[in-house]
Amino acid sequence: MYLKSLTIHGFKSFAQRVELVFPRGVTAIVGPNGSGKSNVSDAIRWVLGEQNIRSLRGSALQDVIFAGTDSRKPLGMAEVSITFDNSDFALPLEYAEVTITRRTYRSGESEFLINRTPCRLRDIHDLLMDSGLGRGSLSVIGQGEVDAILSVRPEERRALIEEVA
Amino acid sequence: MYLKSLTIHGFKSFAQRVELVFPRGVTAIVGPNGSGKSNVSDAIRWVLGEQNIRSLRGSALQDVIFAGTDSRKPLGMAEVSITFDNSDFALPLEYAEVTITRRTYRSGESEFLINRTPCRLRDIHDLLMDSGLGRGSLSVIGQGEVDAILSVRPEERRALIEEVA
Amino acid sequence: SRDRLVAAFESLQKALSAVFPRLFGGGRAVLSWTDPENPLESGIDMLVQPPGKRPQPLLTLSGGERALAAASLLFAIMTVRPSPFFVLDEVDAALDEANVDRFAQLLQEYGKRNQIIVITHRQGTMERADALFGVTMERHGASQLVSLRLDDALPAAP
Amino acid sequence: SRDRLVAAFESLQKALSAVFPRLFGGGRAVLSWTDPENPLESGIDMLVQPPGKRPQPLLTLSGGERALAAASLLFAIMTVRPSPFFVLDEVDAALDEANVDRFAQLLQEYGKRNQIIVITHRQGTMERADALFGVTMERHGASQLVSLRLDDALPAAP
Numbered sequence: 001m002y003l004k005s006l007t008i009h010g011f012k013s014f015a016q017r018v019e020l021v022f023p024r025g026v027t028a029i030v031g032p033n034g035s036g037k038s039n040v041s042d043a044i045r046w047v048l049g050e051q052n053i054r055s056l057r058g059s060a061l062q063d064v065i066f067a068g069t070d071s072r073k074p075l076g077m078a079e080v081s082i083t084f085d086n087s088d089f090a091l092p093l094e095y096a097e098v099t100i101t102r103r104t105y106r107s108g109e110s111e112f113l114i115n116r117t118p119c120r121l122r123d124i125h126d127l128l129m130d131s132g133l134g135r136g137s138l139s140v141i142g143q144g145e146v147d148a149i150l151s152v153r154p155e156e157r158r159a160l161i162e163e164v165a
Numbered sequence: 166m167y168l169k170s171l172t173i174h175g176f177k178s179f180a181q182r183v184e185l186v187f188p189r190g191v192t193a194i195v196g197p198n199g200s201g202k203s204n205v206s207d208a209i210r211w212v213l214g215e216q217n218i219r220s221l222r223g224s225a226l227q228d229v230i231f232a233g234t235d236s237r238k239p240l241g242m243a244e245v246s247i248t249f250d251n252s253d254f255a256l257p258l259e260y261a262e263v264t265i266t267r268r269t270y271r272s273g274e275s276e277f278l279i280n281r282t283p284c285r286l287r288d289i290h291d292l293l294m295d296s297g298l299g300r301g302s303l304s305v306i307g308q309g310e311v312d313a314i315l316s317v318r319p320e321e322r323r324a325l326i327e328e329v330a
Numbered sequence: 331s332r333d334r335l336v337a338a339f340e341s342l343q344k345a346l347s348a349v350f351p352r353l354f355g356g357g358r359a360v361l362s363w364t365d366p367e368n369p370l371e372s373g374i375d376m377l378v379q380p381p382g383k384r385p386q387p388l389l390t391l392s393g394g395e396r397a398l399a400a401a402s403l404l405f406a407i408m409t410v411r412p413s414p415f416f417v418l419d420e421v422d423a424a425l426d427e428a429n430v431d432r433f434a435q436l437l438q439e440y441g442k443r444n445q446i447i448v449i450t451h452r453q454g455t456m457e458r459a460d461a462l463f464g465v466t467m468e469r470h471g472a473s474q475l476v477s478l479r480l481d482d483a484l485p486a487a488p
Numbered sequence: 489s490r491d492r493l494v495a496a497f498e499s500l501q502k503a504l505s506a507v508f509p510r511l512f513g514g515g516r517a518v519l520s521w522t523d524p525e526n527p528l529e530s531g532i533d534m535l536v537q538p539p540g541k542r543p544q545p546l547l548t549l550s551g552g553e554r555a556l557a558a559a560s561l562l563f564a565i566m567t568v569r570p571s572p573f574f575v576l577d578e579v580d581a582a583l584d585e586a587n588v589d590r591f592a593q594l595l596q597e598y599g600k601r602n603q604i605i606v607i608t609h610r611q612g613t614m615e616r617a618d619a620l621f622g623v624t625m626e627r628h629g630a631s632q633l634v635s636l637r638l639d640d641a642l643p644a645a646p
């Protein structure tokens with residue numbers, strides 16, 4: 001299983017639809033301060049089921065929807081899709097390619113889809129449970145969080161090992 | 166009033182006595198990771214009367230004394246002196262030059278001196294009260310603390326203005 | 331007293347308005363009382379508007395924008411409440427190259443009236459210092475001080 | 489179960505012992521159970537010994553040493569518990585030039601068996617990436633994506 005692509009539209013500063021197609025190996029995301037790099041990492045956390053809005057630097061659920069600028073109107077929806085190659089069937093699904101989509105509307109409604117089939121947030125959590133991308137995994141290290149990996153208390157470090165076991 | 170020099174001996178990684186003579190203007194301190202740059206800023210906080218050992222990255226008072234390495238024995242005392250030009254008599258003392266010294270011994274004893282005359286920690290706090298170097302001032306911004314200046318709660322920001330008033 | 335507090339607030343706002351756009355290459359920062367009727371008990375909010383963006387709360391700023399906004403507040407404080415010296419330990423770590431240059435430019439200017447000690451790994455900041463101290467760790471784990479010229483501190487040019 | 493936990497601990501220690509000295513240019517890191525009799529309830533301590541220094545608790549490490557120690561733990565985890573991908577957002581911000589180079593070298597090696605997305609401002613890290621995405625903010629405050637070649641991203645050579 002590996003990451004193939006990520007599509008972002010209306011999430012935070014991404015007013016226009018962008019698609020990132022990832023090669024295997026190391027991809028570097030670069031750009032000036034405030035351009036939207038950490039918003040990409042927030043989009044990944046969000047589509048994988050992150051529920052704590054504060055860890056996405058927001059205070060309300062709608063904070064992830066493009067809020068508008070001097071010359072662009074706010075949008076009504078944020079949508080992020082992430083696509084994995086699943087030809088090794090590491091994800092417990094019959095598909096060789098799996099796309100997870102998450103949408104949220106200004107009205108407060110949310111939608112979740114797996115390969116365009118509507119599902120619940122719980123289904124996404126269940127799907128990712130043993131993949132290494134579940135909650136508590138260290139697959140996404142946010143800005144300024146590198147220090148926190150070391151400063152967890154000793155009991156929490158055991159959870160790290162359990163994750164590995 | 167301005168800063169003239171700082172002498173460090175036996176404080177943290179400074180096993181040998183070093184003296185920094187500061188010009189007016191901007192002085193940059195550079196060097197590899199772990200070489201001792203932030204220990205200089207800790208030495209300044211300490212000699213000015215810092216009492217919270219955790220904000221000096223230690224857990225016991227003796228943690229500031231050089232603890233020894235593979236080929237150097239631990240020392241028994243840490244001493245830091247800071248010297249100001251006081252020709253404008255901004256510090257309420259009759260001297261045109263003021264040196265504050267702080268020492269601590271492995272035995273747990275501490276000594277404070279102003280121009281080589283023993284005094285108490287309280288005297289140093291009183292001396293610095295209106296100088297802008299007192300407790301709560303922003304004159305020393307430690308590593309990783311720049312973010313904290315912004316994230317104080319609105320009530321605390323008023324204290325910033327009071328400091329300025 | 332209330333009058334002094336209000337006067338201090340106004341002079342900090344004025345100093346912030348002068349330095350913020352120079353650090354960010356535009357935009358502005360606005361301080362406001364959470365309870366304007368009662369400054370002695372009130373908190374103070376800060377709204378930041380990076381160039382080309384809407385005013386936004388501090389929470390949604392990026393890592394570099396927060397560091398730059400904090401630096402602008404520090405420079406403003408240097409103007410209204412000079413202190414014998416300031417120590418800034420790697421406040422430029424999150425900045426991109428263009429912002430390091432603007433930061434270093436302002437540092438040089440504010441260094442004319444304040445004594446500033448800055449600990450840094452960034453070349454742009456080193457280049458504008460009046461003096462450089464190098465700190466090294468000898469083989470046996472004790473710190474030493476070397477006085478440097480700028481050429482020593484900069485990585486060899488590609 | 490207890491046996492799996494102990495086995496996982498041992499494989500993490502082994503992976504850490506392999507990567508730590510390569511990141512720090514020497515030294516070692518040691519994991520230990522706070523209550524060895526009862527691993528299922530015990531915590532785990534980490535002692536770090538940078539080259540030329542004594543083993544020391546994490547609290548007394550410098551900012552850059554902490555970031556490098558955390559990176560060594562992450563690389564060790566990549567070895568024992570591969571994940572479909574990893575995202576590292578400016579984990580190299582506190583590193584000096586020499587440590588950025590060692591970090592980027594290890595990143596390239598671990599990138600052969602793991603997919604790693606790294607957000608960075610450091611040139612040493614950019615140079616060793618397999619692909620570069622540039623994110624920019626247009627004049628009206630919306631993010632755009634540009635695919636870059638390395639020459640575009642690096643500041644013009646002095």
Ligand SMILES: Nc1ncnc2c1ncn2[C@@H]1O[C@H](COP(=O)(O)OP(=O)(O)OP(=O)(O)O)[C@@H](O)[C@H]1O
Pocket residue numbers: 011012013014031032033034035036037038039040063064065066067068143380383386390391392393394395424
């Ligand atoms: N809902 C939203 N609508 C519009 N813009 C938003 C929204 N949420 C955040 N932003 C914008 O995103 C910007 C922050 O982006 P981000 O944190 O990704 O920057 P970055 O590229 O990581 O920068 P740095 O290098 O400083 O870390 C903010 O300045 C803000 O204007």
Ligand SMILES: Nc1ncnc2c1ncn2[C@@H]1O[C@H](COP(=O)(O)OP(=O)(O)OP(=O)(O)O)[C@@H](O)[C@H]1O
Pocket residue numbers: 176177178179196197198199200201202203204205228229230231232233308538541544548549550551552553582
């Ligand atoms: N009491 C002590 N005795 C001996 N060495 C000490 C003592 N306390 C701290 N140190 C050493 O000081 C080092 C940290 O130094 P410091 O934090 O000043 O580094 P730095 O130059 O700021 O590095 P960075 O660029 O990574 O921030 C530690 O690695 C530790 O070995």
Ligand SMILES: [Mg+2]
Pocket residue numbers: 037038039143392393394
């Ligand atoms: Mg960022």
Ligand SMILES: [Mg+2]
Pocket residue numbers: 202203204308550551552
């Ligand atoms: Mg430091």
